[in-house]
Amino acid sequence: MIDILINVTLLAFLATTAVAMARMTNLFAIIMLFGIFSLLSAGLFVVMDAADVAFTEAAVGAGISTVLMLATLALTKDHQEKRPLGHRPWLPLGVVTITGAALVYGTMDISSFGDPLAPPQTHVAPYYIEQSMADTGVPNMVTAVLASYRGFDTLGEVAVVFTAGVAVLILLGGRRKKQRLEIEEGGNRDA
Amino acid sequence: MYIAVTIAILVTMGLALARALMGPTVYDRIAAVNMFGTKTVLLIAVFALFSGRTDLLDIALVYALINFIGVIAVLRLVEHGDFHSNPESRAKQDKQGSE
Structure with missing residues (x-):
């Protein structure tokens, strides 16, 4: 119950942050949102019992890369110009939609979360568990x-x-x- | 009990996210990110207690450290760098450039 609640809310926050990042023009705000995005995905990794991945995500994503991007922003000057789009976004939108649909279709073959009979669990993992x-x-x-x-x-x-x-x-x-x-x-x- | 605490933390996360999205000044956004990190630490701690995996508490502690160091680094960079959102510092820089 709590798992589902946390998962749904964090994924909703993740989607909100991603859309906001894509639509914003203030580069500093976008970098701050990158930090939040990374913390959100780290929280999701923890809920999925991948604590080491979550730790790496928080250290690299929220810590180091935020600082590196801010350092880059401090070194470069603000050269962005708001100019109207010279082309219609229909072709890129279509390509992205088709790619996304193909990826979603691909996830249907992925075995369900925590399945003990999934190929990653049966391939070399038993050997490592017994012999390492x-x-x-x-x-x-x-x-x-x-x-x-x-x-x-x-x-x-x-x-x-x-x-x-x-x-x-x-x-x-x-x-x-x-x-x-x-x-x-x-x-x-x-x- | 755990559900109530989780909902409270998630609502606070949503409020911090809203401040990070809207926040007019640089400092609003920094405070929002810092608070979001704190809420992540709390969420992991509650989840660790709820699911009985107390080893996750170590992860929560490391998150708190990373959050602290990260905010210090961000504040240092904001102090020394120009982020184009502060008209005073830009005017100062223009003045230095024209001299």
Whole structure:
């Protein structure tokens, strides 16, 4: 009962936020709504018993990406112009509607939530549940899969994330230092 | 009991969402997002107690930390950056540019 209530309300909020984001023009408000969107989906993940996914969503979606987008907004200038649409939106609307209908049709084949006979539950999961302790000696199954069975995969992911972080820091930090130098030069000229 | 608490939290979330959608100033929206995060923490805590999965309480605590740090970061950026919604800061910047 409470599950259904929470699910329906959170999904309604999610849809409201998404439509509002698509229709707004104030970029700062849109970034704040992104944060709310991420918190809402994290709440839905918790209700669906995926606490680790919800944790990642809250940390990355509501935390880091909001701050990164705000930093980008602070660095860039407001170049948006309100100009009338040069084309009619019927073709994009039709493409989106057909794609959405195909995706909804695709979800009909997905097994119902928590079904023990669903393919993901019967494929390799039993092996991990029975053998991960004997194979790797790691008590947590998710950690065993991520850090031992798929260790090289995780190493590659870490390398990608590290490279992206370095690139972002170079972009943000370099710009800020340059601005400070310009301000200092301006001050010297005045003196 | 749990249903009443859940409904109360969901209604408060709706009010915060409405403020984030309408909020005329930047600070309205920041306060709305902060409050929304707090309500998410409360919702997870109620859900953890209701469903008996008390390990979710740790997640709720981490959410509270992320929410706090995130709002601090956002406020710092708002203080130092120009978000085009404050006419005074824009005028100041224009003045600096013309000098």
